[in-house]
Amino acid sequence: LSGEVELEVKDGQLLIRSLQAPRQQWAEQFKQMAEAQDDRLLDDPIATDWDEDEWTW
Numbered sequence: 001l002s003g004e005v006e007l008e009v010k011d012g013q014l015l016i017r018s019l020q021a022p023r024q025q026w027a028e029q030f031k032q033m034a035e036a037q038d039d040r041l042l043d044d045p046i047a048t049d050w051d052e053d054e055w056t057w
Contacts, residue, residue, distance in 0.1 A: 001018050008015040033039040 004019050006017040
């Protein structure tokens, strides 16, 4: 948590919640990554015999 939070007492417990929704800015951050061409996988996929012979979608 960072920034402002919401505090609530409920049933003898103190609840602390972020005022920002989780993943609130992910869409914009992914867009910026794509524009910077920083959205590729770090490692190449590793295929195994099982992947080739046994796996079905």
